[in-house]
Amino acid sequence: MPDTTFFAKLLADFLAYCQSETLLLGELEQPRIFFEAQPVQDLIAFGAEHTEYLPRLVAALAQIEEMPPLRGSLTGYLIGLYGEKGYVNRQTDLALAEFYQRALDLCSEYLWLACQYLGIEPAELTANTSLPEEKRQELIERINALPPDVAAFHNPEAMQAWCALSPLSFGMMSRLADNRELRDFFRRHNEEGRVFGMCSLLAEWHDAIGFIPYMLDLQEEGLALVISPAARRGVEVKVSQLDSNNLFFTLLQFELYHHKLLETLGGLPFNYNPTTEKIAKHQPLPENKWPEQLQEQGYLGYYAWPALRPDGSFDEMQPVWGEGVFADIPKLKGQTIVLVGAPQITRSWGEAFVAGCHKNLRPQVQIRRELEPDEVRQWLAEIHRANQN
Numbered sequence: 001m002p003d004t005t006f007f008a009k010l011l012a013d014f015l016a017y018c019q020s021e022t023l024l025l026g027e028l029e030q031p032r033i034f035f036e037a038q039p040v041q042d043l044i045a046f047g048a049e050h051t052e053y054l055p056r057l058v059a060a061l062a063q064i065e066e067m068p069p070l071r072g073s074l075t076g077y078l079i080g081l082y083g084e085k086g087y088v089n090r091q092t093d094l095a096l097a098e099f100y101q102r103a104l105d106l107c108s109e110y111l112w113l114a115c116q117y118l119g120i121e122p123a124e125l126t127a128n129t130s131l132p133e134e135k136r137q138e139l140i141e142r143i144n145a146l147p148p149d150v151a152a153f154h155n156p157e158a159m160q161a162w163c164a165l166s167p168l169s170f171g172m173m174s175r176l177a178d179n180r181e182l183r184d185f186f187r188r189h190n191e192e193g194r195v196f197g198m199c200s201l202l203a204e205w206h207d208a209i210g211f212i213p214y215m216l217d218l219q220e221e222g223l224a225l226v227i228s229p230a231a232r233r234g235v236e237v238k239v240s241q242l243d244s245n246n247l248f249f250t251l252l253q254f255e256l257y258h259h260k261l262l263e264t265l266g267g268l269p270f271n272y273n274p275t276t277e278k279i280a281k282h283q284p285l286p287e288n289k290w291p292e293q294l295q296e297q298g299y300l301g302y303y304a305w306p307a308l309r310p311d312g313s314f315d316e317m318q319p320v321w322g323e324g325v326f327a328d329i330p331k332l333k334g335q336t337i338v339l340v341g342a343p344q345i346t347r348s349w350g351e352a353f354v355a356g357c358h359k360n361l362r363p364q365v366q367i368r369r370e371l372e373p374d375e376v377r378q379w380l381a382e383i384h385r386a387n388q389n
Contacts, residue, residue, distance in 0.1 A: 007046065007050070007053050007056075010039075010042050010043045010046050011043060011056075011057065011060055013039040013042070013043075014039045014040060014042070014043040015060065015063055016039070017037060017039040017040065017071070018040075018063075018067045018071040018072070018075055019063070019066055019067050019068070019071075020068075020071075021068055023070060023071075023160075024037070027070065028070065028148060028149075028159070028160065028163045029148075029163070031074055031164060031167055034070075034071060034074045035074070043057070044078075054082065054085075054087045055087060055089070057082070057087075058079065058082050058083075058087045058088065058089045058092055059089045059091065059092060061075055061078065061079050061082075061089075061092050061095075062089065062091045062092040062094075062095040063095075064076060064079070064092070064095050064096060064099050065095050065098060065099055067099075068157065068160060069102075069103060069106055069157050069158075069160035069161040069164065070160035070161075070163060070164050072099055072103075072168075073099075073103060073160075073161065073164030073165065073167060073168035074164055074167055074168075076096050076099060076100070076167070076168040076171040076172060077167040077168060077170055077171040078171070079092060079093075079096050079171050079175065080170055080171025080172065080173070080174035080175055081171070081174075083171075083174050083175050083178060084174055084360075088175075088178070088179075090181075093175050093179055093181070093182055094181075094182075094185070096171070096172065096175060096182075097172075097175075097182050097185050097186065099168075100168065100172050101189060102161075103161045103165060103168055104195070104198050104199075104202075106155070106157055106158045106160075106161035106162070107158065107161050107162050107165055107198075107202055107206075108198060109155055109158040110148075110155070110158035110159060110161065110162040111125075111143070111162075111201075111202075113154060113155060113158065114143045114146055115143070117146070117150065118139075118142055118143065118146070120139050120142070120143075124136065124139055125139060125140060125143075125201060125204070126197075126201060127200070127201075140204045140205070143205070144205055148162060148163055165202065165206045165209060166206045166207040166208060166209070169206060169207065169208035169209040169212065170207070170208045172208075172212065173208050173211055173212060173215065173358060174358070174360060176212065176215045176216075176358075177215060177357075177358035177359070177360035177361050178360040180220060183215065183216055183218075183220075186212075186216050187216055190216070195212075195213075195216075196213045196216070199212045199213050200213060211357045211358070214243050214244075214357045215243065215357055215358065217243065217325050217327070218241055218242055218243040218325070218357075218361070219239055219240070219241070219242040219243075219248075219325065219326035219327055220240065220241065221238070221239065221240045221241075222238075222239050222240075222326060222327075222336065223236060223237070223238055223239070223335075223336065223368075224236070224237050224239060224326075224329070224335075224336040224337065224338055225237075225335060225336070225337050225338070225371065225379065226252065226265070226338045226340055227337065227338070227339055227340070227371070227376060227379060227380070228264075228265040228266050228339070228340050228341055229308060229312050229339060229341065229380055230266055230312060230341050230342075231264060231265050231266055232373065232376050232377070232380075233261070233264055233265055233370070233371070233376065234265075234370070234371040234375070234376050234379075235256075235259075235261065235367050235368075235369065235370050235371060236367070236368045236369050236371060237252065237255070237365055237366060237367055237368065238364075238365070238366045238368050239251075239326060239364065239365050239366075240362070240363065240364045241361045241362050241363045241364065242325075242326050242363050242365075243325070243356050243357050243361065243363070244322065244323065244324070244325060244353050244356070245302075245320055245321060245322050245323070245324050245325065245326060245329070246296075246322035246323065246349040246353035246354075247280065247353055247354070247356055247363055248326055248365060249296075249298055249300075249302060249322060249349075250276075250280045250296050250349075250353070250354055251280055251281070251363060251364065251365035252365045253267070253270065253296075253298075253299050253300065254272075254277050254280070254365075255365050255366065255367050256367070257270045257272060259367055261367075261370070262299060262300070265300065265340050265341075266300060266301075266340060266341040266342040267299040267300045267340075267342070268299045268300075268342070268343065269299075270299055275289060275290075275291060276291075276294065276296060276354060279294065279354055279355050280296075280354050280355070280356075280363070281363065281364070282355075282356070282359055282360075282361060282362060282363065293350075293351075294350065294351035294354050294355065295348055295349070295350050295351070295354070296348065296349060296353075296354050297346065297347065297348040297349075298322075298343050298346070298347035298348065299343070300340040300341065300342075300343060301314065301319070301340060301341050301342060301343040301344055301345070301347075302319055302320040302322075302338055302339075302340055303315075303318060303319050303320060303338070303339040303340070303341070304318050304319065304320055304329060304330045304337075304338075304339070305330055305332050305337045305339055305383045305386070305387075306318055306330060306386075306387060307319065307339065308339055308380075308383050308384070308387060309387075310384065310387075314339070314341065314344070316344060316345060320338055322347065322349055322353065323353075332379075332382060332383065332386060333382065337379065337383070339383075
């Protein structure tokens with residue numbers, strides 16, 4: 001086992017390098033220069049060979065808060081990589097979240113400076129602008145074509161944050177997917193939707209960041225009643241870590257199939273695919289088993305409770321939207337209710353909705369119990385009463 005003094009020196013050299021304000025030539029434009037720097041290479045190589053030191057290494061990365069934006073952002077990417085291997089530290093995760101908030105603020109400043117330089121109104125870049133989409137994309141491309149130092153000559157830190165937001169966002173996404181405390185941290189800081197809005201806007205220029213709102217919108221845990229009015233049958237299900245309703249449908253169909261209830265509730269004959277089930281549940285799967293095209297279909301029709309008509313048919317304009325999130329499914333008397341029946345319209349969804357937004361999530365749909373006949377009758381009566389008002 002190597003001398004701990006040697007590790008301490010490697011770590012000290014790495015931290016000193018990361019905390020230095022002086023960047024190497026080309027480092028802004030090419031993040032690989034950071035990873036090729038001797039102090040970074042030496043520490044990474046040592047950790048790969050002596051994994052017993054990795055918990056101490058990751059704990060030390062909490063000093064990300066003392067680093068300038070560029071090297072701090074690339075250190076954030078490293079935090080995500082180590083987290084993927086199971087080496088995590090609570091204080092480091094929280095420091096990363098604080099650093100990310102700071103990076104978002106700096107990128108917002110960069111964007112304002114870029115707009116000022118080009119004579120663009122910042123509001124014209126948002127998705128809800130009155131500008132035609134073609135014109136909006138033209139403005140986005142003008143910002144993309146700017147040399148970073150031209151737009152941010154008043155704020156070098158903003159320029160650094162802008163150049164490294166993509167790798168930082170990959171690291172942040174990884175830790176968010178694995179850590180509810182971090183997700184709740186960002187939810188608390190999402191005053192008036194600012195975090196969501198900034199992530200959605202900055203996604204026009206930076207990879208990964210656009211997925212962060214999906215991560216924060218996911219259903220951490222909850223209950224729902226799934227009722228078939230035609231069959232007069234239903235189940236209570238428990239859900240957790242769902243980032244879309246299409247994923248909810250996917251996992252629910254597998255659960256109903258295994259309990260021999262899918263066709264009972266009006267579903268089509270099920271084409272069971274164990275590979276799709278493993279992917280949807282984020283279970284281990286060798287790369288060579290991953291299908292070239294991944295798609296799932298709706299074997300049931302899924303409706304919000306206001307869709308139920310007096311004759312028992314459904315208003316097809318009031319489905320549970322697959323692209324939506326579980327929290328948006330209408331509630332009745334505080335209870336989430338999904339009505340199901342034979343599908344009238346073919347619905348299908350692709351890999352992004354089957355696999356979810358990150359492999360570190362652990363999505364689940366579990367049947368807790370089958371509803372008693374009286375419960376089903378009572379809930380259907382409640383729905384009909386509510387729809388008459």
